[in-house]
Amino acid sequence: MFRLPPRAALGATFRALLAAAGAATFALAAGPAGAQGFPERPxxxxxxxxxxxxxxxxxxxxxxxxxxxxxxxxxxxxxxxxxxxxxxxxxxxxxxxxxxxxxxxxxxxxxxxxxxxxxxxxxxxxxxxxxxxxxVPNVLVVNPDFPAKTVPELVELLKKNPDKYSYASSGNGTPLHLSGELFKSLAGVQMQHIPYQGAGPALNDVLANQVPIMFDNLPSSAGHIKSGKLRALGVTTAKRAPSFPDIPAIAETIPGYETYxxxxxxxxxxxxxxxxxxxxxxxxxxxxxxxxxxxxxxxxxxxxxxxxxxxxxxxxxxxxxxxxxxxxxxxxxx
Structure with missing residues (x-):
């Protein structure tokens, strides 16, 4: 059977509950106040x-x-x-x-x-x-010295020379890596994957022609594309990018291809x-x-x-x- 505690104990329990409630009320009041002052430092x-x-x-x-x-x-x-x-x-x-x-x-x-x-x-x-x-769209770029100038030319070159060429990415399992793997799968071609610790280092090696091909985020390659230091073969979105309307979508050559x-x-x-x-x-x-x-x-x-x-x-x-x-x-x- 459930029994109420003695009156004295009940009073102590009630006072404890009041104290806890007061502390909780103070904490709730302090939380929003601290949030209202946010941010107070960098x-x-x-x-x-x-x-x-x-x-x-x-x-x-x-x-x-x-x-x-x-x-x-x-x-x-x-x-x-x-x-x-x-x-x-x-x-x-x-x-x-x-x-x-x-x-x-x-x-x-x-x-x-x-x-x-x-x-x-x-x-x-x-x-x-x-x-x-x-x-953000991704983009397939090559060093200007690379022989292929279009996606169809790249597919043909890779089919004639399986695993001869390599592509750089920002690392294993990154969107840029999977962009390359999806390209290989849908186009039926072979390339060696070279992972880097980020897109920046990978891009530097493509610019230096240490690696000829890369799937990059369009923002980081945009300036190099405009200056002619990189040749863009195709964007990875289903449709062309508004800022580069002359660059075809890879999907125009390889139906169903899309990453971002x-x-x-x-x-x-x-x-x-x-x-x-x-x-x-x-x-x-x-x-x-x-x-x-x-x-x-x-x-x-x-x-x-x-x-x-x-x-x-x-x-x-x-x-x-x-x-x-x-x-x-x-x-x-x-």
């Missing part, structure tokens, strides 16, 4: 790839404008390695106060969970989504909603800046700007989309 934006690639370019552009919106510097920290896993894990384990955020990509939040046997974070549970920033990447901001899971809202507002205002839009348009990045909930739904959909593609490619990283 915010670190971790970019999980080396400097020079598309993610780095987009990240620095947005970080500069967000600094003005937030009234505090947004400091970029490049943390490359393991296809973006190192930088993503750093943010996942950071204090959830909004002062450490991540520039996530299709690699960190859609491909890596399918590619790696072990991953140091959960793409959904370890993060608080902030905003989907942009969707995207950039989005994430905070550690448990970050207060008020802080996430402030970061979301700053990011989306940055994307609305005409100067930022013009710069992003230069390399055909499609500006999105989303709510945290929309980004969360996007990650879920991308995980479902890419898992079977990665499995079919046979790519896996230990």
């Amino acid at each position: 915010v670190t934006l971790v970019i999980p790839f080396p400097a020079g690639g598309s993610t780095d370019l987009v990240g620095r552009l947005v970080a500069e404008r967000m600094s003005a919106e937030l009234g505090q510097p947004v400091v970029v920290e490049n943390k490359g390695g393991a296809g973006g896993n190192l930088g993503a894990a750093q943010v996942a384990k950071a204090n959830p106060d909004g002062y450490t955020i991540l520039m996530g990509t299709v690699a960190t939040h859609a491909l890596n969970p399918a590619l790696y046997k072990k991953i140091p974070y959960d793409a959904e549970k370890s993060f608080a989504p902030i905003s989907l920033l942009v969707v 990447t995207w950039n989005a901001l994430f905070a550690p899971a448990g970050t207060p909603p008020e802080v996430v809202a402030k970061l979301n507002a700053a990011a989306n205002k940055s994307l609305a800046d005409p100067k930022v839009q013009a710069r992003l348009a230069d390399f055909s990045a499609t500006v999105v700007g989303s709510t945290p909930e929309e980004l969360g739904a996007h990650v879920k959909a991308e995980l479902a989309k890419w898992a079977p593609i990665v499995k079919a490619s046979g790519a896996q990283v230990d």
Whole structure:
């Protein structure tokens, strides 16, 4: 039988409950107050790839404008390695106060969970989504000295010389690697894959003609394409990129071919909603800046700007989309 405690004990219990309730009320009041003052010091934006690639370019552009919106510097920290896993894990384990955020990509939040046997974070549970920033085309480029000048010529050359030529990518299992593997599969050709620790180092070797072919993010190759230091054979999106209308889509030669990447901001899971809202507002205002839009348009990045909930739904959909593609490619990283 359930018995009430003695009156004295009941009074002590009641006083304890009142004290606990008061402490909880104070904590709830302190939380939003702290969030209202956010940010009171610089915010670190971790970019999980080396400097020079598309993610780095987009990240620095947005970080500069967000600094003005937030009234505090947004400091970029490049943390490359393991296809973006190192930088993503750093943010996942950071204090959830909004002062450490991540520039996530299709690699960190859609491909890596399918590619790696072990991953140091959960793409959904370890993060608080902030905003989907942009969707970016990839592009197939070659050194100007390379004999093939079009996608059909490249396919013919590779079929005549299986495994003679190699292509560079930003690393095993990255979107650029899978762009190459999908190309090989659909075109029925063979190339050797040479992975690098990021798109920047890979691009440098293609410019130096150490490796003749590369699948790159369009933003990081755009300037070299315009200057003639690289020859673009095709974009990886289903349709041509608006900023380079003369570059054919690879799908015009190889039906069904399509890959792309995207950039989005994430905070550690448990970050207060008020802080996430402030970061979301700053990011989306940055994307609305005409100067930022013009710069992003230069390399055909499609500006999105989303709510945290929309980004969360996007990650879920991308995980479902890419898992079977990665499995079919046979790519896996230990």
